[in-house]
Amino acid sequence: MPLKASQLKIGDTHSARLVEDLKRTQIVQYAGSSGDYNPLHTDEIFTTQVAGYPSVFAHGMLTMGMTGKMLTDYVGDARLTKYGVRFTSQVWPGDTLDATATVTEVGGGIAKFDVKTVNQNGVEVLSGYAEARVD
């Protein structure tokens, strides 16, 4: 269900819950599908004892992938033309993430969005932008 430019206003938002109580198993699942087997994401012993982190943490790209679902559910399939993010805080097992897209510009068949994902404490974990073709 692609968006219609005529129905979009600057400042409109769309939000979605991406995950509740992120499980280590989902991080393992993402390691397997993406091929990024960095032990920081799946190996609690290495990550706590050698790398010095309190626990394994999610791949930034898992957060970007989950945030992408919020976007494509909003703008429609095969509609994104640009999507870029900065990873601003780590995402840990147990986290609950919510993502929001905010319309910043509409015109010329394209809508632009600010994109933001926060954890259960309101800490921003991802910040970025997207552009999509609209009708």
Place this chain on the structure above:
Amino acid sequence: MAVKDFPVEASHILMFARSIGDENVVYTDAEAAKQTEAGGIIAPPTFVQASAQFDPDYVLRPKPGQPWFGSGGKATGITRATSGGGGGGNGGGLHAEQHYEYHRPVRPGDVLTAKTFPGKTWEKEGKRSGKLVFSESVTEYRDQKGELVVTARGVGVRTERPVEQPAPAKA
């Protein structure tokens, strides 16, 4: 990263979509996907990252007969004379940014190549992790005809020490 052949397959798209918690039929159901605007299965927006599976030299995949820095009998399989964990362990630091430009959707049957070009590098003093060294790279994903499908720009960061956490992380 250089990937000569990244064959895009529906089963890989299905697994990838499941791993990001997105079971949209356009990624998971060939019949239902035909009825969508995409006209068939497409890959989710961040799927090309999985080209790592097809990079023979990818450093973040254990390889038979080679040392691996994750734990086995010991907490790490590699002993290094460096100080601290370097934030990213031995595996190339942390991911700071990722940007995609989509020229067309990725579909099963595509055989992509990925060519990576180095970009800028810069340094910054971080409050929570000491000196940060950022490096950028641009990867072009092209199809069998040589046409550009996705342009990706990634920024990695190496930290002097593990990133300090504002509060103890709870598992």
